[in-house]
Amino acid sequence: MNFALILFLLLIASGALWSVDRFHARKLRPAGTPDPWWVEYGASFFPVILIVFGLRSFVVEPFKIPSGSMIPTLLVGDFILVNKWTYGIRLPVINRKIVAVNDPQRGDVMVFRYPADPSMDYIKRVVGLPGDRVEYIDKRLTINGEAVPIREDGSYLHPDRLYYSPKYVERLGEVEHSVLIERDAPAYVPQVLNFPGREHCTYVHAGVRCTVPAGHYFVLGDNRDASSDSRVWGFVPDQNIVGRAFFIWFNFGDMKRIGGFD
Incomplete structure (x- = not known):
């Protein structure tokens, strides 16, 4: 419950x-x-x-980040606020949209009900919109035939494990955000689920190509090689959307992590 x-x-x-x-x-x-x-x-x-x-139900909802799939944007233990009305007004509990407002845009950090188990809430970044052709091949993201701009940005120190990951700045639409991409991690997608719409995706040794169905979204974690996302379990239906994450309001481990984020 x-x-x-x-x-x-x-x-x-x-x-x-x-x-x-x-x-x-x-x-x-x-x-x-x-x-x-x-x-x-x-x-x-x-x-x-x-x-x-x-x-x-209708304005903002607090969430706590449980995993590292959105590092470096969001860290484990971040308490965030989620805008509940930016993607439309929905009935509480059943989450059915009754008033349309805006649609998710590329680059948004979105909270949604996990398609494989709607009792769980997930958070990822919106990459593909309905109708988009999304490719993640050899760890390079391409949307509708155009490579997403990306540039190197030093490295990121994981404070809990004391090792560095290569950090990049990626641009999706008007949003620039940091991502982590491990050079030595394999490019193929392991343990792919048999999700609805699986026929819209083609998996190869170097990655995956998908066409996003109508009413669905393709999402990725910013910690690309440590994220279970649309590459593994498929597309996010519109009816599963909870809202757009926009503010970190607390973190017990780092009191400085307060404010908005991209």
Whole structure:
């Protein structure tokens, strides 16, 4: 049972208690009588839960980065905020879009429900839009026949393992962001799942070529050789989108990691 569903059930329960107290039970209590326990511990929490539920469902939602697939942009332990309305207003819990606003763009850092297990939330960078021809061959990204601009940018020190990875700056649309690409790691994609739309992809020893189906997106992690992403488990359907990540608000291991990111 996910947190959104738990919060929704608490909202319904506290709202029912609040309604009973507000429109019925309160009128029957003698003046000066203390509120019963079910009002103090149930109905009184309804306004707070309503505000939290509304903010979390339609405005911003906090997430914690659990893995290193988005290094160096996002580190393990980063607490981030996700804009819930930039890609459209969706019904809570079932995540069904009811109002279209914007579509994901190349370069966006997007949170979504993992297609192979929608109970899990994943975060990756949007690379391919519906209809795009995406190639990741010999660790070079090509979209619709044009190589994505990339340049070397020194190296990145992994503080937990004390080793360096080659760092590059990649440009997707208007977004420049850092990526890590290990020169010695193999180019082929291991352990590919049998995902929906698998027929739209061709796997070769040097990588993968895919045509993104309508209503779907191709995503990659910035830590290219340490990311399980669309190369492995396929495309992200529009109905799985949660929102766009845009702000780091805390990290217990590094108090300086606060602010926006590309």
